[in-house]
Amino acid sequence: MTFYRSHVLVCVDPECLAKGALGIVDALQDEFVVQGLINEIQVLETSRIGKCSDGPEIMVYPEGIHYHGMSVDDIPYLVEEHFLKGRVVERFHEVTVPVVDEELGPLRPKEVRIVLRNCGQIDPNNIEDYLAVDGYQALGKALLEMTPEQVIEEVTNSGLRGRGGAGFPAGKKWALTRQVQDSPKYMVCNADEGDPGAFMNRRVLEGDPHSVIEGMIIGAYATGANYGYVYCRAEYPVAVETLNIAIAQAREFGFLGENIFGTDFSFDMEVRVGAGAFVCGEETALMASIMGQRGEPRPRPPFPSVKGVWNKPSNNNNVETYSNIPQIITKGATWYASRGTERSKGTKTFAVGGNVVKPGLIEVPMGITLREIIFDVAGGIKDGRKFKAVQTGGPMGGCLVEKHLDLALDYEALTQAGSMMGSGGLVVMDETSCMVDIARFFMDFTQAESCGKCTPCRVGTRRILELLQKICDGLGEKGDIERLEELCVEISRNSLCGLGQGAPNPVVSTLKHFREEYEAHIYEKRCPAKVCKSLIRFEIQAPTCTGCTVCTRNCPVNAISGERRQLHHIDAKTCIRCGICVQVCNFNAIDVFS
Amino acid sequence: MPAIKSLEELKRVREEALQKKKVKAAAGNVQVIVAMGTCGIAAGARDTMKSVLNFIETNNLSDVSVTQTGCIGLCEQEPILQVVVGEGPKVVYGKVTVEVAEQIMKQHVQNGTPLKDHVLPI
Numbered sequence: 001m002t003f004y005r006s007h008v009l010v011c012v013d014p015e016c017l018a019k020g021a022l023g024i025v026d027a028l029q030d031e032f033v034v035q036g037l038i039n040e041i042q043v044l045e046t047s048r049i050g051k052c053s054d055g056p057e058i059m060v061y062p063e064g065i066h067y068h069g070m071s072v073d074d075i076p077y078l079v080e081e082h083f084l085k086g087r088v089v090e091r092f093h094e095v096t097v098p099v100v101d102e103e104l105g106p107l108r109p110k111e112v113r114i115v116l117r118n119c120g121q122i123d124p125n126n127i128e129d130y131l132a133v134d135g136y137q138a139l140g141k142a143l144l145e146m147t148p149e150q151v152i153e154e155v156t157n158s159g160l161r162g163r164g165g166a167g168f169p170a171g172k173k174w175a176l177t178r179q180v181q182d183s184p185k186y187m188v189c190n191a192d193e194g195d196p197g198a199f200m201n202r203r204v205l206e207g208d209p210h211s212v213i214e215g216m217i218i219g220a221y222a223t224g225a226n227y228g229y230v231y232c233r234a235e236y237p238v239a240v241e242t243l244n245i246a247i248a249q250a251r252e253f254g255f256l257g258e259n260i261f262g263t264d265f266s267f268d269m270e271v272r273v274g275a276g277a278f279v280c281g282e283e284t285a286l287m288a289s290i291m292g293q294r295g296e297p298r299p300r301p302p303f304p305s306v307k308g309v310w311n312k313p314s315n316n317n318n319v320e321t322y323s324n325i326p327q328i329i330t331k332g333a334t335w336y337a338s339r340g341t342e343r344s345k346g347t348k349t350f351a352v353g354g355n356v357v358k359p360g361l362i363e364v365p366m367g368i369t370l371r372e373i374i375f376d377v378a379g380g381i382k383d384g385r386k387f388k389a390v391q392t393g394g395p396m397g398g399c400l401v402e403k404h405l406d407l408a409l410d411y412e413a414l415t416q417a418g419s420m421m422g423s424g425g426l427v428v429m430d431e432t433s434c435m436v437d438i439a440r441f442f443m444d445f446t447q448a449e450s451c452g453k454c455t456p457c458r459v460g461t462r463r464i465l466e467l468l469q470k471i472c473d474g475l476g477e478k479g480d481i482e483r484l485e486e487l488c489v490e491i492s493r494n495s496l497c498g499l500g501q502g503a504p505n506p507v508v509s510t511l512k513h514f515r516e517e518y519e520a521h522i523y524e525k526r527c528p529a530k531v532c533k534s535l536i537r538f539e540i541q542a543p544t545c546t547g548c549t550v551c552t553r554n555c556p557v558n559a560i561s562g563e564r565r566q567l568h569h570i571d572a573k574t575c576i577r578c579g580i581c582v583q584v585c586n587f588n589a590i591d592v593f594s
Numbered sequence: 595m596p597a598i599k600s601l602e603e604l605k606r607v608r609e610e611a612l613q614k615k616k617v618k619a620a621a622g623n624v625q626v627i628v629a630m631g632t633c634g635i636a637a638g639a640r641d642t643m644k645s646v647l648n649f650i651e652t653n654n655l656s657d658v659s660v661t662q663t664g665c666i667g668l669c670e671q672e673p674i675l676q677v678v679v680g681e682g683p684k685v686v687y688g689k690v691t692v693e694v695a696e697q698i699m700k701q702h703v704q705n706g707t708p709l710k711d712h713v714l715p716i
Contacts, residue, residue: 359669361665
């Protein structure tokens with residue numbers, strides 16, 4: 001066994017390879033031969049050392065010196081300096097400095113945190129943490145220094161609108177509930193967050209439950225309610241547990257219960273756990289479910305503010321709406337209204353997902369553009385690909401394209417553009433997404449979640465799904481697009497609740513902006529984004545395939561054959577188009593055709 | 595805790611809560627905060643938490659308080675662990691597996707040197 005005095009590790013991750021890592025390996029070895037060091041120093045290939053974006057990268061042991069960004073021509077100099085003379089070459093030396101964050105403030109550029117101000121900062125299970133950051137100050141102020149009318153006026157002036165997606169002014173809703181002469185009245189918090197890929201409310205409930213509770217108590221004082229329900233889905237066990245702990249602690253401190261702050265106002269609340277039906281996010285279905293009935297919507301009017309839970313006046317707001325309230329009361333309506341656009345004030349949380357560099361939860365001021373959200377806050381499109389579309393408003397929303405990117409975001413602007421604000425899901429798609437497939441995905445969701453009470457939604461969504469499936473399978477025929485269009489119109493016109501009325505939106509908007517993709521599927525039997533499995537085939541390319549056998553070994557159905565160092569071949573009949581071979585191939589030798 | 599009946603009482607409770615934190619920080623206490631939102635738990639925060647608690651127990655560490663918090667919006671980086679030594683700045687670590695958590699406890703909490711590899715550049 002040979003002993004080496006030093007080891008040089010070269011990163012051969014795809015990005016470094018693309019930047020010529022293999023050339024560096026050869027150059028190092030050649031130079032070590034020239035300098036007579038080849039028996040003392042070993043060159044090894046390894047995976048990721050640093051960021052790769054500064055590649056090629058090498059690591060020299062035992063010193064642990066990290067070099068990056070050199071070219072083949074620099075190698076003789078590097079070898080001479082480092083390995084002969086023992087001097088570190090500062091020019092390529094990468095010094096990793098620990099990045100220490102002073103204040104955990106906005107994590108990304110352009111974020112403004114009002115709703116999420118405490119999330120990840122405080123211990124949600126300890127009310128003292130919330131009190132230390134001015135918790136329940138707003139409640140004290142409202143109860144002891146303001147009349148219910150003043151509270152409503154403050155909320156109205158702030159311009160806060162329903163964050164569940166419809167955007168009904170919160171102050172106006174409170175005033176409506178207050179006007180009704182009936183008792184008791186109820187406060188309801190809609191925490192039935194069901195959009196695929198949306199988890200803004202969950203985060204608030206898990207990270208800062210007291211802000212929601214405080215908002216609800218203030219709302220109860222303003223509307224004259226004495227009992228509250230948080231309707232949360234069973235899929236959020238952590239949120240339910242955190243909420244229950246928080247409610248118990250609030251009771252212990254006297255923020256819930258009889259005679260809060262020594263006034264004659266009393267309020268208590270509980271969590272109602274739903275089974276996770278999407279339709280229960282619709283307010284009438286939600287209230288039915290709270291009462292133990294089937295979660296099905298009913299026609300409005302009467303609106304919940306007149307007849308809601310237990311047929312009594314009920315005020316229903318979303319988690320995010322409530323958690324805005326304490327800040328509005330403490331800092332004032334003017335402060336809140338200073339952010340946003342003419343018609344939409346304050347901030348909005350979004351769950352950004354899909355093909356972006358930094359997915360996650362963000363809170364941005366209203367009036368920001370989609371371009372800023374996608375490219376500044378979320379870091380742009382992954383792997384340098386091209387932006388194609390963004391789905392806003394969840395499965396009831398629509399997709400927006402390049403020309404919409406500079407819209408100043410507010411409720412009206414999104415509706416005008418053919419989508420909606422929704423609760424805040426944002427799914428970003430790049431050129432590798434097939435829009436027919438996306439529409440099929442959302443329709444699969446709404447079809448499964450349709451409660452079945454009214455025919456247009458129950459039968460119509462299924463018919464649309466069948467047509468889309470047919471098109472994706474390459475069996476689309478002339479007239480299918482027209483049938484889709486007709487169905488979309490009828491379903492949105494005739495459905496009972498928002499779920500059915502909004503269900504065709506993804507199809508309508510993709511048809512509007514990407515009709516040619518539908519046509520390619522139907523008339524040319526081609527999937528332009530190369531996604532739909534029935535319409536694509538994989539082929540190994542002769543000049544690039546090295547016959548390394550990686551694809552053969554990884555193919556789950558043994559569809560790839562070929563001798564070592566010979567061109568490999570994929571049997572189209574056996575191939576299930578899973579794409580694993582493309583992922584594992586180190587030489588990008590497998591192309592997808594459609 | 596008797597019910598709070600006035601703004602003065604509320605203010606006093608707030609001051610007390612702040613004071614408690616300050617005293618701990620001034621005494622050089624180390625706070626280890628594990629993000630335990632659903633995203634964290636899904637990424638393995640429970641195991642991370644266990645590993646932190648185990649380390650404290652086996653090494654008989656005192657003056658280390660372990661708390662939890664919610665999601666900070668970088669779910670992709672979960673499990674996230676934050677370390678505050680005394681009155682020093684907050685250091686945020688991402689993708690803290692059981693092994694990384696042990697390393698952090700050893701290097702940062704016990705010896706005071708942040709583990710540079712896993713610090714989130716935020």
